[in-house]
Amino acid sequence: MEYKISFEEAKACPIQFVLAINDTLNVISGKWKIPIIATMSFGKQRFTEIQRNIPKITPRMLSKELKELELNGIVKRTVYDSIPVTIEYELTESAKQLSDVMNSMIQWGINHRRGMFEDGINEKIAG
Numbered sequence: 001m002e003y004k005i006s007f008e009e010a011k012a013c014p015i016q017f018v019l020a021i022n023d024t025l026n027v028i029s030g031k032w033k034i035p036i037i038a039t040m041s042f043g044k045q046r047f048t049e050i051q052r053n054i055p056k057i058t059p060r061m062l063s064k065e066l067k068e069l070e071l072n073g074i075v076k077r078t079v080y081d082s083i084p085v086t087i088e089y090e091l092t093e094s095a096k097q098l099s100d101v102m103n104s105m106i107q108w109g110i111n112h113r114r115g116m117f118e119d120g121i122n123e124k125i126a127g
Helices: 007-012 014-028 035-041 047-053 060-070 099-118 121-126
Strands: 075-080 086-091
Touching: 014 035, 014 075, 035 047, 035 060, 035 086, 035 099, 047 086, 060 075
Parallel strands: none
Antiparallel strands: 075 086
16 A cells, blocks of 8 residues: 655645654654654764763663664664674664754754743743
């Protein structure tokens, strides 16, 4: 079964619009997936490099999330026949298309944080 729907068709139909958003969220939802994708946007990395770039993620959680991202076609895992065995992770071409989404999220986060500080919301939350 082929699934062919254009962006314009999805935006014009509430059901298709919601399905497309749900598909995206199912792949990238959770506390760690976006940070993993973000750190991997800098190129191929080994497990320890990814873990070093994401404070507070446990090796077990990183392993679980990488497996899920690989199953969903976001991460490509390459095993090199060396001694010791070397494993590298990189984003797939599909995942690289998330760069616009990530950039929009970064810009929104910067603006939101700036607005919170300007409005003194952080003081209200903390106090």
